[in-house]
Structure formats: structure tokens, C-alpha cells
Amino acid sequence: TKPYDYTEGYHFLMKHLPTRFEKNDILRIVRALAIFRPSLIALQMPLSLDDEVFVEKCFQRSLLELDKLMSFSGTPTVVWRRTGEICLVAPEFCMLTEWAMEDLVGPGKRKYIYELFENQSVVEYWENFASHAFENTTQSVYSHCVLLKPSGAPVPSTFCFSIRRDLFDLPSVVIG
Template structure:
């Protein structure tokens, strides 16, 4: 293209045959932004010069996402996957349609704020000894909500039982709270930052989808989850591949017998004691999983994500595995269940 064709004139670019084409600008001025008119990069811009507003023509302010403006006053918008912080001790305001969602959001905010400011620089001998002690004395677990279908005989065993037994929303906040305690005690500062950035990456999308849901919606979501577990258990029984199903927090809901044979973990223990999938991985594998989950959690696809990981047996020995997981979403587009398949690398 010749120099004449590239010449810019009054906010327009001259193209081939002398045609004037509008030139896009990165940010409109305050007057054009308010009037929803096309602007250019000049300051003052062409429209303001014609309207006699040259003295007050400045760049307009960028609009923030609605869910960031309506949330906590301590919330800070982020760019490029950087974490979103919040001040610890900020009173919880129920700006959502349900207390359960507000609690989940509060735990995520506190986790991000604390995780990014975590002072750990590496595991000292004392910290390493603490990790060894906690192997025999696991972190305290709290029930997250209504029982999920599984191997425990007290769980619902039929569709009718699921629909009648679930009367409360599932408390996902306790799962994220456990994740925060786990990574703060078992991981170094670099791994904590990686997990925090991963959660900050998908948190805005999660908040946007959860914001308008009511308590009845959340109960419906939990009934759908438990009903799906009935079907998944039948499917896993036919497949013969080491398989685990867990929630978006990582809490294990269903375990195939082949996975128990591979890792030597008792199926009853994994389901009935609120175990989490990242507890069964070494630190690097757990961090990589959260990074991959953050990228694929809300994309419009149900393709399996392929990776590798190292599973940890009860005796501490590692099992290298080829690992894939598929994210199943509910009616509202929120990750409902993650189905993971593991094959040992011999």
C-alpha cells in the first residue's frame, strides 16, 4: 500500500482508490462515550472540535463489569488472570440470591486475598515435620451438606430417595475453605500463588452465573447432581477404567473399584470421609490440575482434558498416571461434576 493510501486525515484512514474508512480507537473521549458516538484518537477529537468542546475533551473512563461494581467494596478487578483480593475481616454482605452462594463467594475472596499475601518462602524442617504429622492427623473436615449418593448405605439409593432427601443447598464454601487450609499447610509459596491465580481466573465467571440463583435453584442443582451420580455409578461399573467423580471444589463423590485397586485407597473411606481429589495427588499434580480446570471450567465444550499426574497411595508411594478429566455442567452452565480417568504409566 502506498504512503498516500496510509495517510490519516481527520480520524479517517485513506484506503485504496482514495476511499475514506473509519479508523477504530482504543478509547473514546468522555463526550463521545456519553453520547455513544464514534470517536478517534485525537485529543481533542474531531467531534468535540466541531461542537466547541475541545477544552473538556479527555479520555472516557472504562466501565467495570457489573458484578464487580455490585459486590463487596473491597473487591478489586483484575486483568490477565491476576488474583482478586479482599480485605480480611470485611463483614459479609448477602448480595446474592442465597446465603450459600454468599458464603462460597466470601471464602473464595478470603482465599485469594490471603493466598497472594502468604509469607511462606519455602518449607522449613519444622514445616516439613508438621506435614508429616498431619499425614497421621488429617485436617479437620466439616460436612458440606446433604449426603451424596455413593457406597455408604445411608446415602440415597433410588431417584425417589434423592428427590425427597435433598432439602438444603450444598455448602460448597466448606470445600473451598478446606482447599485453602490444605494448600497453606502443604504447599510452598510459589504453588500457593499458582493455585490462587487459577481460582482468580474462573471466579468472576462463577460469580456471574451464581449471582441470580435462588435457594430453590441451588436445591434443584443438588438434586440434579445426586441424580446424575446414580447414572454415573452404573456407567463406571461397565467401563472398567480407574475412575473418580468429584465436585467443583474437588470433593470426591464417586469412586470406581478399579481406582481403589490402582491406588489401594478404600472406596468407603474416600466417599464417606469427605476426601478431595487433590489430596490424592502430589503437590505439582494438584497445582497443574487447578490451572487446567480454571482454563476449561466455563468454555463451551465437554471435551476431555488430557494430562499426567502422580497419585499418592496411603503409604506415601507415588503412582505415575496418564490422566484425563471431563467437566459436566448443570442447567445453568456451572461445573457440576468432574469425571476423572486414570491409567498407570508402566
């Protein structure tokens, strides 16, 4: 196991924004990122390579537990990293959105949760994430969003997401 390169995920986001968003929306997303990124960087700085490997092993272990839990729930569920990279998908989510599981997760696949949201939902998601990434009082964030099918057709939804933190108090897993 090697440490996960979170920087790559944020670089993808920054390249993705101008291809899809108006300037005002890009500014709102960048402002949201500016709220929590300095804290992330400050908390990550003292971590050793062994710490980062341990965090990734814990993350992978969490995915195994969540996969088992999702198999019992029958709820459209997606699990992603703090960068938005999708790591785990329940079959019910695929039924709801018509996305094939193979298009969302798998070897060599990198799909980000914000790629499945319409634009306004992306902006609101990052603003919500920024508000709650380091907050200890909120268990779950409830919101509305519009998911996009592979065809681009909208799927209006109500959802909640929870942010789990790792041993070093960094936001690690987002369950939505």
C-alpha cells in the first residue's frame, strides 16, 4: 500500500472547473476550497510516509466495512474521498441514475461525485463541504441536488452526506 495522492484530485477539479462553469460559480467553488484546504495542508504537513500509508490502509478498511453495510441497506449510496473521487457505489445508486457501476468505480477508473451533479449542485456541495469539513457538531448535511444520468438527463434528489475523519482528524470518507 502506498499513500493516496490527494493533490492529484484537487488538480483535476481545478482543470475541470473552467470546462463547465461560469466565472462566478468557479469563484464560489474556489472560495469554498480556500476555507478548508489550508487546514488540510497544515494537518498533513507533520505526517510521515508511514502515517500516510497507515491512513490509506484505514481508508481501504473503511471501504470494506461500508461495502458490507451498503449491501444490507438497499439505499442509493455513494462513498467518495474528500477530493470527490468515487470509491464505492451501491447498486441502487446505479439504478437511480442509470450509471453503470463500471463507469463509476474500478481499476483505472476515476470518476468524481461532482461530475454527476448539475452545476448549481456542484457549487452548493463544495460550499456545504467547506462548512462542515472540520465541524464537530453536525452528523450529517441534508440538501437537495440534481444528479445527471449518463445521457445528461436530470434526476432531482434529496440527499444527505456524512464526513468521516481519519485518525489525524482529516476529513477522509464522505458517505452520501
